[in-house]
Amino acid sequence: MTTPTPDGIAKTVSQLDLDGHDLPPSPAPSTPSNGRSKYALATELVYTESGDQYNSSSMPIYQSATFKGGPGQEYDYSRSGNPTRTHLERHLAKIMNANRALVVSSGMGACDVITRILKPGDEVVTGDDLYGGTNRLLTYMKDNGGIIVKHVDTTKLDRVKAALSDKTAMVLLETPTNPLIKIVDIAGIATAAHEANPNAVVSVDNTMMSPYLQNPLDLGADVTYESGTKYLSGHHDVMAGVIGVNSAALGDKFYFMINSTGCGLAPFDSWLLLRGIKTLAVRMEKQQANAMAIAQFLETHGFKVRYPGLKSHSQYALHWSQARGAGAVLSFETGSIALSERIVESTKLFGISVSFGCVNSLISMPCRMSHASIDPATRKERALPEDIIRLCVGIEDLTDLIDDLSQALVRAGAVTLTSEGFVAKETESEETGTTTQVVDEP
Numbered sequence: 001m002t003t004p005t006p007d008g009i010a011k012t013v014s015q016l017d018l019d020g021h022d023l024p025p026s027p028a029p030s031t032p033s034n035g036r037s038k039y040a041l042a043t044e045l046v047y048t049e050s051g052d053q054y055n056s057s058s059m060p061i062y063q064s065a066t067f068k069g070g071p072g073q074e075y076d077y078s079r080s081g082n083p084t085r086t087h088l089e090r091h092l093a094k095i096m097n098a099n100r101a102l103v104v105s106s107g108m109g110a111c112d113v114i115t116r117i118l119k120p121g122d123e124v125v126t127g128d129d130l131y132g133g134t135n136r137l138l139t140y141m142k143d144n145g146g147i148i149v150k151h152v153d154t155t156k157l158d159r160v161k162a163a164l165s166d167k168t169a170m171v172l173l174e175t176p177t178n179p180l181i182k183i184v185d186i187a188g189i190a191t192a193a194h195e196a197n198p199n200a201v202v203s204v205d206n207t208m209m210s211p212y213l214q215n216p217l218d219l220g221a222d223v224t225y226e227s228g229t230k231y232l233s234g235h236h237d238v239m240a241g242v243i244g245v246n247s248a249a250l251g252d253k254f255y256f257m258i259n260s261t262g263c264g265l266a267p268f269d270s271w272l273l274l275r276g277i278k279t280l281a282v283r284m285e286k287q288q289a290n291a292m293a294i295a296q297f298l299e300t301h302g303f304k305v306r307y308p309g310l311k312s313h314s315q316y317a318l319h320w321s322q323a324r325g326a327g328a329v330l331s332f333e334t335g336s337i338a339l340s341e342r343i344v345e346s347t348k349l350f351g352i353s354v355s356f357g358c359v360n361s362l363i364s365m366p367c368r369m370s371h372a373s374i375d376p377a378t379r380k381e382r383a384l385p386e387d388i389i390r391l392c393v394g395i396e397d398l399t400d401l402i403d404d405l406s407q408a409l410v411r412a413g414a415v416t417l418t419s420e421g422f423v424a425k426e427t428e429s430e431e432t433g434t435t436t437q438v439v440d441e442p
């Protein structure tokens with residue numbers, strides 16, 4: 001499998017030394033467990049009841065703001081409800097193992113709807129590694145809405161327990177976290193939160209996994225939500241947010257907020273999301289297979305890689321106890337901000353862009369991009385390394401992806417190519433927020 005490249009850099013898939021890298025366990029059968037679905041999840045993703053009177057194979061886009069007929073009719077105004085959106089919500093409820101799903105105009109829109117149930121004086125317990133936008137919204141609510149927000153290391157159950165009280169109105173979790181790929185024990189924290197306050201609403205941001213790989217409601221969460229902009233859509237052509245609940249009362253509250261604020265997903269965007277969901281299984285399988293090989297490639301070459309498919313991940317067992325796959329986002333450190341910048345600027349196939357879950361592979365420096373809204377002092381306090389590089393792996397040919405990374409690592413001066421293969425170089429020493437460095441390969 002060795003092909004020359006224009007740069008003369010040997011192809012690298014065949015050079016991968018995967019010895020000592022066990023493959024992750026085979027995924028558990030991905031059939032939702034609550035009896036709502038007849039088929040395996042990959043089948044359910046594709047299979048939808050026809051949504052209209054003509055038995056159309058693809059639910060039509062009801063591009064109409066109003067519906068005639070007067071009081072008592074199912075739809076009157078698309079802010080309040082739209083047939084294309086309803087069709088998507090029913091399909092999602094089945095896939096998310098939820099009694100009810102609601103869709104809004106973005107992932108942050110979903111987070112906003114959920115957190116609007118909080119009142120001044122309420123306490124929120126959340127993580128110390130969070131998507132930058134979630135951190136920004138919670139900080140705004142703390143500064144302007146009288147909400148007490150406690151950021152703790154949610155990988156430590158005892159620290160979460162210490163932060164919980166009968167004033168805890170909400171627990172907001174991400175797992176794996178973005179971008180440090182920390183794993184959070186959903187079931188353990190949900191139990192502790194409900195013991196502290198039976199009315200506490202445990203919400204899990206499932207964006208990094210999607211319902212194909214993880215179902216937080218089955219693990220005791222009250223709310224699962226995610227950015228549909230990512231894996232569900234898969235093509236970076238639509239912004240969407242998705243919320244799933246089992247409680248009818250919570251569903252009604254969230255619907256009230258959506259109708260009142262007007263953030264329900266538009267008909268065309270609902271249709272795009274419906275189309276994206278049908279290919280979620282094949283996309284995710286290919287993306288995570290590519291991600292696993294890339295994580296192994298980087299680890300083999302001396303980088304500290306954060307990916308839950310790697311046995312070296314300190315919370316590997318916890319992740320696989322609650323999820324069916326590792327996803328396609330990984331991060332790694334180089335020990336030098338300047339070196340990370342050179343690597344990011346040297347890739348050709350990995351596009352420099354925020355977001356993830358798309359068919360195209362992306363590369364980014366979270367501290368400059370997705371997490372730039374977290375101020376530098378807070379990033380340092382929370383040990384978010386300034387040199388961290390995040391890779392979001394797509395469905396491209398694996399050899400091409402590894403070649404692209406290889407030439408970028410060589411061009412950036414992170415590794416050199418010798419007759420023995422790649423040799424990692426000593427890093428430039430620099431303050432990055434961590435102690436990680438690129439190590440010499442034996």
Ligand SMILES: Cc1ncc(COP(=O)(O)O)c(C=O)c1O
Nearest residue numbers: 106107108131178207227229240
């Ligand atoms: C983990 C996570 N949650 C929520 C969001 C917000 O989603 P959106 O961009 O669709 O508003 C993002 C990314 O933006 C994310 O990475």
Ligand SMILES: N[C@@H](CCSC[C@H](N)C(=O)O)C(=O)O
Nearest residue numbers: 131133178354355356369370
């Ligand atoms: N400018 C945006 C940044 C979006 S980040 C998108 C995504 N969640 C990611 O992690 O890449 C903003 O300020 O919100």
